[in-house]
Amino acid sequence: MDWTRESALELLGHVDFDVLVIGGGIIGGRVAFDAARSGLRVALVDAGDFGGATSGASARLVHGGLRYLGTGGSRLVRAALGERDVLASRIAPHLVRALPFVLSVAGGRRQRSRCAAGLLAYAAIGGFQGPLPRFVTPEQVALLVPSLRVEALASHAVFHEASTNDSRLTLATVSAAARSGAVVANYLRAVGLDLEPDGISRVSLRGIGGEVTVRCRAVVNATGPWVDRIREMEDSGCRRIARLSKGAHVVLRPDERWRAAVAVSLEGGRHLYAVPCEDTILLGTTDEEYDGDPAGVVARPADVAHLLKVANRFLRPEMLRGERVLSAFAGLRVLPRGAEAALRASREHLLSVGPGGMVSVAGGKLTTHRRIALDALRHLPDTIRPRRMRLSDAPLPGASRAPAQNLHSRLDASTVDHLLRLYGSETDTLLADAREVPNALVQITPEAPDLWAQVYYAIRKEWAVTAGDVIHRRTTLGLRGLDTPEIRDEISSVLESGVGAGHVDLRSRAGTELSGRHGNGSLSVGRGA
Numbered sequence: 001m002d003w004t005r006e007s008a009l010e011l012l013g014h015v016d017f018d019v020l021v022i023g024g025g026i027i028g029g030r031v032a033f034d035a036a037r038s039g040l041r042v043a044l045v046d047a048g049d050f051g052g053a054t055s056g057a058s059a060r061l062v063h064g065g066l067r068y069l070g071t072g073g074s075r076l077v078r079a080a081l082g083e084r085d086v087l088a089s090r091i092a093p094h095l096v097r098a099l100p101f102v103l104s105v106a107g108g109r110r111q112r113s114r115c116a117a118g119l120l121a122y123a124a125i126g127g128f129q130g131p132l133p134r135f136v137t138p139e140q141v142a143l144l145v146p147s148l149r150v151e152a153l154a155s156h157a158v159f160h161e162a163s164t165n166d167s168r169l170t171l172a173t174v175s176a177a178a179r180s181g182a183v184v185a186n187y188l189r190a191v192g193l194d195l196e197p198d199g200i201s202r203v204s205l206r207g208i209g210g211e212v213t214v215r216c217r218a219v220v221n222a223t224g225p226w227v228d229r230i231r232e233m234e235d236s237g238c239r240r241i242a243r244l245s246k247g248a249h250v251v252l253r254p255d256e257r258w259r260a261a262v263a264v265s266l267e268g269g270r271h272l273y274a275v276p277c278e279d280t281i282l283l284g285t286t287d288e289e290y291d292g293d294p295a296g297v298v299a300r301p302a303d304v305a306h307l308l309k310v311a312n313r314f315l316r317p318e319m320l321r322g323e324r325v326l327s328a329f330a331g332l333r334v335l336p337r338g339a340e341a342a343l344r345a346s347r348e349h350l351l352s353v354g355p356g357g358m359v360s361v362a363g364g365k366l367t368t369h370r371r372i373a374l375d376a377l378r379h380l381p382d383t384i385r386p387r388r389m390r391l392s393d394a395p396l397p398g399a400s401r402a403p404a405q406n407l408h409s410r411l412d413a414s415t416v417d418h419l420l421r422l423y424g425s426e427t428d429t430l431l432a433d434a435r436e437v438p439n440a441l442v443q444i445t446p447e448a449p450d451l452w453a454q455v456y457y458a459i460r461k462e463w464a465v466t467a468g469d470v471i472h473r474r475t476t477l478g479l480r481g482l483d484t485p486e487i488r489d490e491i492s493s494v495l496e497s498g499v500g501a502g503h504v505d506l507r508s509r510a511g512t513e514l515s516g517r518h519g520n521g522s523l524s525v526g527r528g529a
């Protein structure tokens, strides 16, 4: 049976849960999945959309972090490279794919030797999985990254990482949690905590569908940039553990297809990178202390101008013209504030257990989300902590090796490839479900390969509530700068008619204003803002 908000609210209000996870980004999604798989009764809620904050605003890299080698972080790099490989080979091969990276190194022979040694050490730490790093000629670079100003830089090396679709990886993880028995609901905000460390806690939730109080034996606070706000609900006098740093990205339309990403070192140990992604290029990132409301983070025109200016040093000017800017977005890194308070801070992530027993977890990387979630679960109270907690490599929905069977004969090869990249083996279900809707195989707009079938699937199976949920996190429309009023109106009409959701009116009893963007500030710069 398809999910309905009514039934989710009903269950949230009537079941005694073992764990309530607050925050449906990649970390909360994974905590819910692993907890449900281990037999716990789990609920997962998000104030906005699943993946609507940091987990939908990353650089989409699944990587070890070459630059951490220089700061002595080889243990962390090894762990991250291991995560990259298991995500790409087993957990989500449809969503995590190998990506060659061109590293541009300015300077003479000494710099080149240092770079060679670093890349070799990086490959060794990763157990020499995949092709070995190598230096390449300017001609080879031009084939990989056609827009690079090769003449401006001294040498180029190629090494291998992986990239993903961050919001779809989060949605697949939340789906996995739901299929393992977790009760999940987006657009439900935790507004009050009444914690009983050794008994039944009560958490008040408010959002679309009304208000509900959840009874649970443990609470995990996986609210990313909001981590301290929820901790303050538990203990108004607590010292903050997180500081926030804003990172903005610009999305560009390339002139030719890029076969690799590129990273360039800047002064002060910083890097600028450009990553090919769904026919676009993500250019990032900025790094700026942020003190405001996390929900208000946006990529400002000044961020866009700054990124284009810096990129001008290594990308051809044609690539950086205003008309090539499709969209821009920003997210917040969660960094340790210092070693104060009841905080166990590592460079990877922050974790604290409060006086009410709530486990708060934030920061780290999308790449290492499995390890971060496991750490959170290991801090649950003894009474409910599963006895043997290990990293699970269970495949996410869509990861099945069996190829999709029911690919429609009316679909061309590039559309099939598009669907398989987003849904993997779930493409079958998406197409089968769409059979009864006449326009299911029609593109939403000629400018993108996304089909109406994806909209129906988003509503039925992926908890889409607003047009923004569909545009920015379930299809590739937002990335391509196609968040136009016309497309919003058309998708909103489908949401309101309930076509995609069968007869369920997802907005019934809303009583709450929808905010299409929650914390993942996004600005359409080029078109249709």
Ligand SMILES: Cc1cc2nc3c(=O)[nH]c(=O)nc-3n(C[C@H](O)[C@H](O)[C@H](O)COP(=O)(O)OP(=O)(O)OC[C@H]3O[C@@H](n4cnc5c(N)ncnc54)[C@H](O)[C@@H]3O)c2cc1C
Pocket (backbone or CB within 6 Å): 022, 023, 024, 025, 026, 027, 028, 045, 046, 047, 048, 049, 050, 051, 052, 053, 054, 055, 056, 057, 058, 059, 060, 061, 062, 063, 188, 189, 190, 191, 222, 223, 224, 225, 226, 230, 246, 247, 248, 285, 330, 331, 332, 333, 361, 362, 363, 364, 365, 366, 367, 368, 518, 519
């Ligand atoms: C600019 C940038 C680039 C990055 N690039 C990469 C990269 O390339 N590779 C990589 O591995 N990592 C990258 N990261 C890091 C990665 O994105 C994050 O570590 C990860 O997404 C954090 O996920 P999360 O679940 O902790 O937080 P979030 O995704 O922010 O999720 C927290 C959720 O909590 C919800 N919430 C908040 N308050 C409440 C409440 N009261 N009730 C209910 N729900 C609530 C929010 O709505 C939100 O959905 C990047 C980060 C940034 C900022």
